[in-house]
Amino acid sequence: MSERIHLEVLTPERRIFSAQVAELQFPTKDRGYYGILPGHTPLVTAVGQGLITYTEDGQKHWLTVFGGFAQVGPDHVTILARASETVDMIDVERAEAARVRAQKLLKDAEGETDLDQAQVSLERSLIRLQAAGKPAGH
Structure with missing residues (x-):
């Protein structure tokens, strides 16, 4: 083996x-x-x-x-x-901006579709930041 x-x-x-x-x-x-x-x-x-x-x-x-x-x-x-x-390949500034946008969208979501899309966007940005070793919000 x-x-x-x-x-x-x-x-x-x-x-x-x-x-x-x-x-x-x-x-x-x-x-x-x-x-x-x-x-x-x-x-x-x-x-x-x-x-x-x-x-x-x-x-x-x-x-x-x-x-x-x-x-x-x-x-x-x-x-x-x-x-x-x-x-x-990860653009940390872009991932952080996506995180901020997604959090704002979560607050402003007006329907289940908006909420689902914001949650997916937030999850993706957090995964990218975690991979890059950058804690969210820093």
């Missing part, structure tokens, strides 16, 4: 990430986070919104992910994401 697992994250537009990692975690749509080590049982599952955490060369790293599907095998994980970013 290999000591590494190949992680590949793809969006419809491009490959976001590809590397050999020691371990990883990703959010599922309905079952919390899955932790994956080399030799994992094969599975396919829906991916939720959140952070993909992986360990490479003894250090933890993060990627954002916003829905999609994951295919897991004993030596690979392929995540086909609706959207995803590496930390260096």
Whole structure:
């Protein structure tokens, strides 16, 4: 059994990430986070919104992910994401501005649709800020 697992994250537009990692975690749509080590049982599952955490060369790293599907095998994980970013792709100022806008929209929401859209926007901005290591509001 290999000591590494190949992680590949793809969006419809491009490959976001590809590397050999020691371990990883990703959010599922309905079952919390899955932790994956080399030799994992094969599975396919829906991916939720959140952070993909992986360990490479003894250090933890993060990627954002916003829905999609994951295919897991004993030596690979392929995540086909609706959207995803590496930390260096995140514009922190833009994410913070989106957080402020979403919070204002939550206060001013006039219907369930407005409220749902504001909550999704707020969640996405907070995920981006968390990935970038920037606490919201700072």
